Amino acid sequence: MSNVLFKRTEALTSKEFSYCPGCTHGIIHRIVAEVLEELNILDRTIGVSPVGCAVMNYEYFNCDMQQASHGRAPAVATGIKRVLPNNIVFTYQGDGDLASIGTAEIVHAAHRSENITVIFVNNAIYGMTGGQMAPTTLVGQKTTTSPTGRDPRHSGYPIKISEMLATIPGATYIERVSVHNPQNVRKAKQAVKRAFEMQIQGKGFSMVEFVSTCPVNWGKTPQDALNWLVDNMIPYYPLGVYRQPEAGEKNE
Amino acid sequence: MAKVMMKGNEAMGLAAIKGGCRAFFGYPITPQNEIPEYLARVMPEYGGVFLQAESEVAAINMIYGASGAGVRSMTSSSSPGIALKQEGITYIAGAELPCVIINVMRGGPGLGGIQPSQADYKQVTRGGGNGDYYLLAFAPENLQETVNIVKEAFDLAEIYRNPVMIAVDGLIGQMMEPVDVDMEIPKREIPEKTWATTGTLGKRERNVVNSLYLDPQALENHSLKLKAKYDLMREKEQRYELVNVDHSEIVIVAYGTMARICRSAMEILNEKGINVGLLRPISIYPFPEKAFAELPSTVKGLLTCELSTGQMIDDVKIANNGKLPIGFFGRTGGMLPEPEEIVDAVIKMIGGMKNE
Numbered sequence: 001m002s003n004v005l006f007k008r009t010e011a012l013t014s015k016e017f018s019y020c021p022g023c024t025h026g027i028i029h030r031i032v033a034e035v036l037e038e039l040n041i042l043d044r045t046i047g048v049s050p051v052g053c054a055v056m057n058y059e060y061f062n063c064d065m066q067q068a069s070h071g072r073a074p075a076v077a078t079g080i081k082r083v084l085p086n087n088i089v090f091t092y093q094g095d096g097d098l099a100s101i102g103t104a105e106i107v108h109a110a111h112r113s114e115n116i117t118v119i120f121v122n123n124a125i126y127g128m129t130g131g132q133m134a135p136t137t138l139v140g141q142k143t144t145t146s147p148t149g150r151d152p153r154h155s156g157y158p159i160k161i162s163e164m165l166a167t168i169p170g171a172t173y174i175e176r177v178s179v180h181n182p183q184n185v186r187k188a189k190q191a192v193k194r195a196f197e198m199q200i201q202g203k204g205f206s207m208v209e210f211v212s213t214c215p216v217n218w219g220k221t222p223q224d225a226l227n228w229l230v231d232n233m234i235p236y237y238p239l240g241v242y243r244q245p246e247a248g249e250k251n252e
Numbered sequence: 253m254a255k256v257m258m259k260g261n262e263a264m265g266l267a268a269i270k271g272g273c274r275a276f277f278g279y280p281i282t283p284q285n286e287i288p289e290y291l292a293r294v295m296p297e298y299g300g301v302f303l304q305a306e307s308e309v310a311a312i313n314m315i316y317g318a319s320g321a322g323v324r325s326m327t328s329s330s331s332p333g334i335a336l337k338q339e340g341i342t343y344i345a346g347a348e349l350p351c352v353i354i355n356v357m358r359g360g361p362g363l364g365g366i367q368p369s370q371a372d373y374k375q376v377t378r379g380g381g382n383g384d385y386y387l388l389a390f391a392p393e394n395l396q397e398t399v400n401i402v403k404e405a406f407d408l409a410e411i412y413r414n415p416v417m418i419a420v421d422g423l424i425g426q427m428m429e430p431v432d433v434d435m436e437i438p439k440r441e442i443p444e445k446t447w448a449t450t451g452t453l454g455k456r457e458r459n460v461v462n463s464l465y466l467d468p469q470a471l472e473n474h475s476l477k478l479k480a481k482y483d484l485m486r487e488k489e490q491r492y493e494l495v496n497v498d499h500s501e502i503v504i505v506a507y508g509t510m511a512r513i514c515r516s517a518m519e520i521l522n523e524k525g526i527n528v529g530l531l532r533p534i535s536i537y538p539f540p541e542k543a544f545a546e547l548p549s550t551v552k553g554l555l556t557c558e559l560s561t562g563q564m565i566d567d568v569k570i571a572n573n574g575k576l577p578i579g580f581f582g583r584t585g586g587m588l589p590e591p592e593e594i595v596d597a598v599i600k601m602i603g604g605m606k607n608e
């Protein structure tokens with residue numbers, strides 16, 4: 001008899017991911033799924049899918065799911081959580097979805113301290129639509145709509161969502177993580193676990209921001225994309241906890 | 253319960269609760285503010301959810317979430333706010349979720365005005381959002397009819413798994429009338445919400461609320477499934493009232509507040525010996541085409557009267573199918589006509605037909 005050392009988490013369906021080679025969505029999905037399984041909350045969880053690369057993730061997470069319109073996932077999650085307060089509700093959103101078209105919804109969900117968990121994947125570009133500039137695109141970064149590189153005189157500076165939301169009293173737990181190496185994958189999983197634990201304990205709004213890659217639209221190999229993330233993304237978007245309850249109490 | 257005096261907007265709020273509504277999400281806009289204000293006070297007493305959203309866009313998406321979770325949900329707004337909700341409404345129709353939307357109409361376009369109007373007819377009956385979909389839409393003319401329809405709307409929304417819109421103008425929202433909110437409504441068989449996302453609890457396959465179909469054949473199939481529902485609505489849900497149409501020479505077609513004004517005009521005309529009837533659409537989607545087939549052969553012309561520059565008239569033309577001459581009278585921008593203006597329009601129309 002052999003021991004099982006590694007298996008697929010039951011929080012993911014058997015559906016094959018639609019993501020591009022080298023994209024970190026796969027790792028992030030697995031982290032979220034493993035946490036749902038380990039916290040034993042999968043059968044009372046309702047996830048909300050975004051518009052963007054992760055739009056089809058209602059086919060991947062093995063729980064009840066709702067697919068939201070662009071940027072509105074926090075509003076949809078609010079509707080679900082308010083009528084089903086004992087269920088677990090999470091959104092999974094990219095940076096075009098959350099940091100551009102959905103800024104009002106994310107700010108007010110945090111402001112009301114909706115007891116939901118937001119998984120925010122920031123790869124500094126619109127991936128699904130073919131590599132346009134996002135609010136999070138770095139200065140000088142070339143995209144199809146900033147062909148000579150992002151010029152802050154024209155398009156402003158990249159928006160730092162975790163830092164911004166951390167100024168909101170209702171935001172209970174905000175952490176920025178990365179999955180560019182195994183050590184950081186482990187840290188990221190801890191952050192996601194903590195975020196869902198906040199929700200289970202009824203402590204209010206929690207968000208984990210992942211700085212992530214888009215090898216295809218960045219025009220890089222997967223490894224070069226990870227190197228670029230370490231050299232360029234993390235210095236501008238520093239990893240760490242931006243807000244957490246003090247002594248286990250809800251903020252404010 | 254006996255009739256009590258209530259303001260239209262508050263009566264609609266109470267009717268929603270009586271209809272089983274347990275979640276309301278909205279955003280302030282005149283002239284519908286008494287609906288959220290009333291529900292902010294009363295909904296908690298019934299154990300329901302009231303939440304003022306950050307925008308109309310957010311409110312309708314909260315409805316998507318709450319309806320998707322299987323709870324009877326409602327939002328209310330007024331014309332420009334309904335325009336903002338259109339994105340969410342097409343998603344709700346696409347995902348086949350039930351919900352009720354009250355539109356207390358005001359003048360437009362743009363920010364328009366805040367006085368009563370029927371200039372949203374096309375926004376209400378032609379979708380407004382993207383794609384092949386319709387709302388089941390009603391346009392009642394008094395508060396008793398309004399509260400009955402609000403209560404029924406929650407049943408109908410679940411039967412058809414489709415949003416139901418109740419389009420009243422600002423006058424109905426703001427006026428007071430005696431109303432019995434407990435008046436019985438037809439009993440209907442309501443299907444179980446086997447589709448709702450409530451957590452699987454390990455007892456069933458997972459549910460997905462979704463309007464995305466990347467495969468064009470799948471989307472065509474889905475659209476045809478939706479069309480079959482709209483066809484069924486056209487067969488079963490046409491509602492209208494025919495008043496004094498026997499022996500009438502002219503039939504006025506009008507709904508909502510305009511129909512009330514037309515009733516007064518009819519009395520004046522009938523006293524003058526001019527036989528005038530009223531065809532009052534109560535459902536505006538489906539448009540009551542069946543009513544036009546019931547008109548007697550004495551009818552020589554139709555006068556469409558609206559609080560707009562002429563929107564329902566297109567549906568009247570389709571229903572009339574070239575049979576009778578059609579005239580139009582409208583006031584818009586929040587202006588309400590005196591009955592005499594409609595009397596004049598009818599007399600003018602009769603004169604014009606005799607000269608031909």
